[in-house]
Amino acid sequence: xxxxxxxxxxxxxxxxxxxxxxxxxxxxxxxxxxxxxxxxxxxxxxxxxxxxxxxxxxxxxxxxxxxxxxxxxxxxxxxxxxxxxxxxxxxxxxxxxxxxxxxxxxxxxxxxxxxxxxxxxxxxxxxxxxxxxxxxxxxxxxxxxxxxxxxxxxxxxxxxxxxxxxxxxxxxxxxxxxxxxxxxxxxxxxxxxxxxxxxxxxxxxxxxxxxxxxxxxxxxxxxxxxxxxxxxxxxxxxxxxxxxxxxxxxxxxxxxxxxxxxxxxxxxxxxxxxxxxxxxxxxxxxxxxxxxxxxx
Amino acid sequence: xxxxxxxxxxxxxxxxxxxxxxxxxxxxxxxxxxxxxxxxxxxxxxxxxxxxxxxxxxxxxxxxxxxxxxxxxxxxxxxxxxxxxxxxxxxxxxxxxxxxxxxxxxxxxxxxxxxxxxxxxxxxxxxxxxxxxxxxxxxxxxxxxxxxxxxxxxxxxxxxxxxxxxxxxxxxxxxxxxxxxxxxxxxxxxxxxxxxxxxxxxxxxxxxxxxxxxxxxxxxxxxxxxxxxxxxxxxxxxxxxxxxx
Numbered sequence: 001x002x003x004x005x006x007x008x009x010x011x012x013x014x015x016x017x018x019x020x021x022x023x024x025x026x027x028x029x030x031x032x033x034x035x036x037x038x039x040x041x042x043x044x045x046x047x048x049x050x051x052x053x054x055x056x057x058x059x060x061x062x063x064x065x066x067x068x069x070x071x072x073x074x075x076x077x078x079x080x081x082x083x084x085x086x087x088x089x090x091x092x093x094x095x096x097x098x099x100x101x102x103x104x105x106x107x108x109x110x111x112x113x114x115x116x117x118x119x120x121x122x123x124x125x126x127x128x129x130x131x132x133x134x135x136x137x138x139x140x141x142x143x144x145x146x147x148x149x150x151x152x153x154x155x156x157x158x159x160x161x162x163x164x165x166x167x168x169x170x171x172x173x174x175x176x177x178x179x180x181x182x183x184x185x186x187x188x189x190x191x192x193x194x195x196x197x198x199x200x201x202x203x204x205x206x207x208x209x210x211x212x213x214x215x216x217x218x219x220x221x222x223x224x225x226x227x228x229x230x231x232x233x234x235x236x237x238x239x240x241x242x243x244x245x246x247x248x249x250x251x252x253x254x255x256x257x258x259x260x261x262x263x264x265x266x267x268x269x270x271x272x273x274x275x276x277x278x279x280x281x282x283x284x285x286x287x288x289x290x291x292x293x294x295x296x
Numbered sequence: 297x298x299x300x301x302x303x304x305x306x307x308x309x310x311x312x313x314x315x316x317x318x319x320x321x322x323x324x325x326x327x328x329x330x331x332x333x334x335x336x337x338x339x340x341x342x343x344x345x346x347x348x349x350x351x352x353x354x355x356x357x358x359x360x361x362x363x364x365x366x367x368x369x370x371x372x373x374x375x376x377x378x379x380x381x382x383x384x385x386x387x388x389x390x391x392x393x394x395x396x397x398x399x400x401x402x403x404x405x406x407x408x409x410x411x412x413x414x415x416x417x418x419x420x421x422x423x424x425x426x427x428x429x430x431x432x433x434x435x436x437x438x439x440x441x442x443x444x445x446x447x448x449x450x451x452x453x454x455x456x457x458x459x460x461x462x463x464x465x466x467x468x469x470x471x472x473x474x475x476x477x478x479x480x481x482x483x484x485x486x487x488x489x490x491x492x493x494x495x496x497x498x499x500x501x502x503x504x505x506x507x508x509x510x511x512x513x514x515x516x517x518x519x520x521x522x523x524x525x526x527x528x529x530x531x532x533x534x535x536x537x538x539x540x541x
Binding site: 165168169171172175176178179180181182183184185186 | 344346365366367370371375376378382383384385386387391394395396398399401446447450
């Protein structure tokens, strides 16, 4: 494998990995606030891409993306207040089943609203044939967009959770829901906000990757599984670890293609999930101590 | 300050409180003593609205607060220091305190909140040194200080304290109780639930004795300390002392 080829694989891996990271970040935000794994996370990515595509038909790209993010956030908020809030009494496992149901619902709704065609958003800059050359590797400018937006999201989330009162209150909810209530934090609104936030981030991810990977009504399931692997790999609840794990999985998949037939790509990630679950269920970056305090 | 009438509550079908009536006057330390499982914690949780009242009423400063949301209880000037501290362990001491003032910040009371942090640091100087440490890494006594500090952040009039002495060395218990006394001297009202009956009766003004969901006795703290039934059941006096008399 030549140097440029290696670089090409690396960029491909980072691109795919960023998408996984987007989904995994969404998992983590909701998991942190509620302890639920929201398997409808992949559908948020799909909705973002679909809505942005529809709007981009009659308006510039930027407002279309913004609208898609806002609308998907609203969908996340509605899902929380209609389904999740009313069913909080059931077990965590029960809630996870509910989110799988929601994901099917969203997928079928998308099929009904749009159709089974594959769509792709316009490239943010340039077109499908334009490319930039970095150290001899030729990559689409969209890859730079993906990387840039992933970085901004991660940095933004870090600042939000660390320095804003709302962010701190959300962390408080995840650490000790009862104590958060005693502090006068309205935990219901924090949970709602976590759904809005992860839906919005998922939608934004769906928009930036759409030009490269296309958007399809049923794309969510695949992403949900991959995102889940990444979230577990990084250690549930840790958004920054999710990005690292996402990139790692993306790279592994990308290089596996150069050695093994393409069809084995998914097998490899599932094998990684199994190994992690057996060897270190707290994830690569997760501390064993912290995970032992969590209840499942 | 606080008036409770015929309060009943519990968890699903299990009724824990069977008609509790009590009152706490402004500027008092009132204690509720009783054995494990008597319902003391449930009572405080019901007042803080973490557990829903099934029947009866809770009147705080003349307003009926039965069944309102926990955040509105906090806004009404009543904060609970929960059993076992219940800090946010992976957050710093300062973040814990800031979250205590969450409702203040929401009312644009950033300045007051900053002042309150200062006051709490002067009350517990050790917390100032530990400001950037994660709350979960502190010792039990320090964690209890954070818990009390966090509850004081909104400047409540009524402080509910659930077993503040739990799991602490006797010397630290003494310090904590001294702080409770000084809070009363600053004009706060305190309702404190304790198993360490002797220590708490020494600082309290009045006390109630709780048994299996009902209050069975009430009186001045000194009277309760002298009461033979209380001595036998809660102060760990040997049975002989009474029979040999």
